[in-house]
Amino acid sequence: MSTATLQESINKYSGHTSLPQTMKAAVLNQFGGPEVLQYEDLRTPTPKPGHIIIKVLAAGLNRLDHYMRKGEIVPDLPFPHVLGVDAVGEVVQLGEEVTSVQIGDRVIPAAGFTLDKTDDNNRPLANSASFVVPGVHLWGAYAQYMEVPARWAVKDETELPAEEVATLPVVLGTSVRAIKQVGEVKAGDKVLVTAGASGSGSMHIQVAKALGAQVAATVRDDVKGEYVKSLGADLVINIRKENVVEKVKAWSGGQGADVAIDNVGGDEFAQVVNAVRPFGVIVAYGFTAGADVTLNIKDFFFTQKQLRGTIFADPEDLQWGLEQVRIGRIKPALDRTFPLSQAAEAHRLLADNQVKGNVVLLPWEN
Numbered sequence: 001m002s003t004a005t006l007q008e009s010i011n012k013y014s015g016h017t018s019l020p021q022t023m024k025a026a027v028l029n030q031f032g033g034p035e036v037l038q039y040e041d042l043r044t045p046t047p048k049p050g051h052i053i054i055k056v057l058a059a060g061l062n063r064l065d066h067y068m069r070k071g072e073i074v075p076d077l078p079f080p081h082v083l084g085v086d087a088v089g090e091v092v093q094l095g096e097e098v099t100s101v102q103i104g105d106r107v108i109p110a111a112g113f114t115l116d117k118t119d120d121n122n123r124p125l126a127n128s129a130s131f132v133v134p135g136v137h138l139w140g141a142y143a144q145y146m147e148v149p150a151r152w153a154v155k156d157e158t159e160l161p162a163e164e165v166a167t168l169p170v171v172l173g174t175s176v177r178a179i180k181q182v183g184e185v186k187a188g189d190k191v192l193v194t195a196g197a198s199g200s201g202s203m204h205i206q207v208a209k210a211l212g213a214q215v216a217a218t219v220r221d222d223v224k225g226e227y228v229k230s231l232g233a234d235l236v237i238n239i240r241k242e243n244v245v246e247k248v249k250a251w252s253g254g255q256g257a258d259v260a261i262d263n264v265g266g267d268e269f270a271q272v273v274n275a276v277r278p279f280g281v282i283v284a285y286g287f288t289a290g291a292d293v294t295l296n297i298k299d300f301f302f303t304q305k306q307l308r309g310t311i312f313a314d315p316e317d318l319q320w321g322l323e324q325v326r327i328g329r330i331k332p333a334l335d336r337t338f339p340l341s342q343a344a345e346a347h348r349l350l351a352d353n354q355v356k357g358n359v360v361l362l363p364w365e366n
Contacts, residue, residue: 187212
C-alpha cells in the first residue's frame with residue numbers, strides 16, 4: 001500500500017479529511033427580491049463534537065426559503081445567512097464522538113431537528129425548546145458544504161439521483177404529517193388538494209394516493225392539469241374555469257370532500273371550507289395567496305367541520321415517506337435544476353409560480 005493510499009484510509013476512518021478553507025455559497029446579505037441572493041465565498045464549516053460536514057450534492061428550494069428571503073419569517077435574521085432546508089450530501093468530515101455514519105456515506109439531513117439530546121424524543125418534535133430548522137435558524141444547504149448533527153443525518157437508501165432526493169425532505173415529511181397524521185386520511189377517503197402542481201401539492205397528491213384515497217386537485221391552467229393527472233389525481237379542477245365547490249360536490253355524490261389540504265389560504269380558502277362535507281377536516285398548510293382569510297363562522301360550526309394546522313414533520317413521518325419512495329409508490333417531483341450560482345433565477349421562478357413540482361440547486365455545477 002502506498003503512503004498516499006494509507007493516508008486516505010486513515011482519513012476515512014478518523015474523520016480528518018482535509019477540506020478547502022473556503023466554499024461557494026448563495027449568500028443572503030439583506031432581505032428583498034430574488035436578486036439579493038449573491039454567489040460568494042464563505043469559510044468552510046468545521047464540525048463540532050457529534051456533528052458532521054457533508055458535501056452538498058443537491059439542495060432543494062422551498063416556499064419557506066422564499067419567505068425567509070423576503071424577511072417574513074425571521075425579521076431579525078443575522079447576516080450573512082445561507083438559506084436552504086432540503087439537501088442530500090456525502091459525508092466528508094466527522095466531528096468527535098461520531099460513530100453513526102462514515103466518510104463517504106450519502107445522507108439526507110433532517111429538515112428540522114433538536115440541538116439538545118434531551119429533547120430528541122419529544123413529539124411533536126417541533127414543540128421542543130431546542131428545535132431548529134437549517135436555513136432558518138442555522139446556515140443551510142445553499143452552499144458546497146454544510147454542518148449537520150450526525151444523529152439527524154438519515155442514510156439515503158432511495159438509490160435515486162441526488163437532484164431527485166433533494167426535492168424530498170421538507171415536502172415529503174410535511175405532506176405525510178399533514179395527510180396521514182393531522183388529516184387522518186384513510187383508504188377510500190375523498191381528499192381535496194389545492195395548488196396540486198406546486199411542490200407541496202404534487203406531494204400531497206401522491207401521499208394521499210399511497211394511503212388509498214381518491215384525490216381532487218386544483219390548478220390554474222390546463223398544462224398543470226395534465227401534470228397533476230400524471231401524479232394520480234382522480235379529478236382536476238381548473239379554478240379559472242370551474243367552481244371548486246360544485247365540482248367537488250358532484251364528484252363526491254353531493255357530500256363534499258372528507259379532507260382538504262390547503263396550502264393557498266387567501267380569498268380561495270372559503271371555497272375550500274365549503275367544499276368539505278359536514279364533520280370533515282380542513283388542514284391549513286400554507287398561505288401562498290395570503291395569510292388573511294374570510295370564514296363564515298356560523299356555517300362552519302353548524303356543519304361541525306374541523307380546522308387543523310400543521311407545519312413541521314416528525315422523524316417517523318419522513319421515514320414512512322422515504323419507504324414509500326423506496327418501493328415506488330411516491331416519486332420525486334423534479335421540475336428543473338440550476339447551478340448554485342443561479343439561485344436568484346431559481347427563486348424568481350418560484351416567486352412567479354412558474355414551477356411544476358420542485359426546483360433544485362447543484363452546488364458543484366458551473
